[in-house]
Amino acid sequence: MSAGNAATGPHVLRRINALAVLNALRAVDDLIATVSGLVQATGLSRPAVTRALTALTEAGLVEFTGATEHQVGRPASRARFRAELGHVAGIDIGPHKVLVMVADLSGKVLSQRQAATPADATGERLVRLLRTTLAKAAAETGVAPADLWSVAVGAPGIVDHASGEIVLAPSIAGWSGLPVTAELRGWLGCPVHIENDVNLAVRAERWRGESSDNLLFVQWGERIGTGMVIDDKPYGGASAAAGELGFIDLVTDLDAEPPAATDGLGAFERLVGAGAILRLAIQRCSGDVRDRLEATGDIAFLFDAAREGDEAALSVVDTIAARFARGLAVQLLLMDPQRVVVGGGVTRAGELLFEAVRKRLRPLLLAPVELRVSALGAAGVALGAVRMALDHVEERLTSSL
Template structure:
């Protein structure tokens, strides 16, 4: 009649804690292999304890043993070294966009095993499900990971995502997408925990992980639409579920959110489409400008920034206006959040320094502590990377025995 009370504290919990401590120490130094002596030092445990834990973890498949490596020749008997066995629990990240599906498979140690991207011209919701399945299989094959090994999946979807039910609201681009239960579908393909989150959130997570360290990060995804993810000390801030929806910030003193419209005022004002439209108008008004030369009839967002980079005053004026509108919209949030850094990603980020400097100048006039303003180094992989990252976090949180006390109330 074992009561089955997990979480109470007997000596077996002590063992679990210590094993977890060892595993955690190995994880922290991944992918570098560690000697037992180093583990002893890092965990503060006694050698036999660590040795026993390592044995256990080797048996369970979490660690792998390395032969004494050639380079590390020193005095005395060579030490056995262990490292994370990444294949123990690989994870899968999924980025679903209206025109593109990306799947990444990652090591337990965070090494990317495969990354498969497929583009297409506007799928229907049903077609999309099929494509997702195919791309997942492709990525698994490339990573040489059997489907049943996958330990966790995180999927990214545009729109506002309800963390718990896994439903998506407010998706404009794919008709019928919000009716689909993506989580259920993926769980049908891969029998493991599946989570769904906003793409801007996941991109933010990836960027935060890449920058490392603590602090507050505001990561803006700026393309046709505008969204932002907030990461505070490594953890996502979700609010009640719709945090970071900067696209709906009002830009004009008379702006009002129209619940029917899936795009917000700021998106309409400075989304990539709007920038292109501004550029076209400016080109029409100044037919002799470099901007008009570059762009022609189907002038693009990129043309605007290219012309501005070449110091065309007409294009510079457009960029100035965009930067000003964006900075004025973002400044209140910067004041309130006081982030360590603001990182801009997404399609518009390709504009580069031209835009960044203009925003920086404007933001400096409107804030107290001026956060670092950067461009995302991850480009289009940010979302998948963030999804894999979150899946990894999930696995670790599940496998590393609970930090002792997480009572109710």
């Protein structure tokens, strides 16, 4: 019974109110609002808002800036969220790149740095690369890594939420079982959280306004993974292993043994992941396009050529669209979501590719679905990591009020 009282006692209410006021302050563009504005935004009473602002001011999170501006009768108290008070970092570790974002407490990204992951990177080398990239991104914002308040890491693989480590990451050598959060925590001195990359991309979509309560998010890059939102809640499965579209097998002959994977990729990833697109493009294209693809390994040249009407490039886009639709149709037949949002590196192809995907998808489905390309592009995972780091900061902040 005492736990029940604690969970509903007046200080919990104060904390909830403070969080509501903080969120309302952060939701306004210039982070400044009047008490009346906050009363309206939160639905709280004026005394409750004032009490929350006092607690937030005492904690240093809010300052009053209204001295210069007076209304007739009474001075307008203008509260400002001090977003510059602290910083967080969001990190996306992929098989080919490390992307680090440093943001202030309002979630505004102040700097970002990307580094290529060497193909033969061991876990140890990855941690080193991660540290230098993080240090550079932080320095650009004028922050020492040790001054970060919270860091979140997104990585492919299945996260053991109890230990906070990746337990299965077939795509990065030496990565499975590596105590990456412990390593970073020891170096940084702040809390470090880890989450499956696709789950973070879903979090970023929702943060940036995606409100469908029955959503399928597909991350399409080198790897292919999906995240589901069911009844407005992220769905992770019984072993936090749901959504592994990249591993479904549409390729192996039905009565044959599936071949053992040597590249760590799943069958569907090996078919339409960024690497497979590059291989098919090099195979079918010729001349300049082929040369550029071979030299850079960047599929952007394929999509450029297709947009310019190159027939070989267009045929690659159509083949990839048809194959991707085949796999996506499987998940749509099983999940029947209201909307599909596709993010990840391959979305740089733009509508050229996705119009073809929609066309190929339609005859394969029993129920209609809306498919759109994420506005976040390849930044989704890192941005979702920023959001996760902020969530943890907020939890600590408001629990200390």
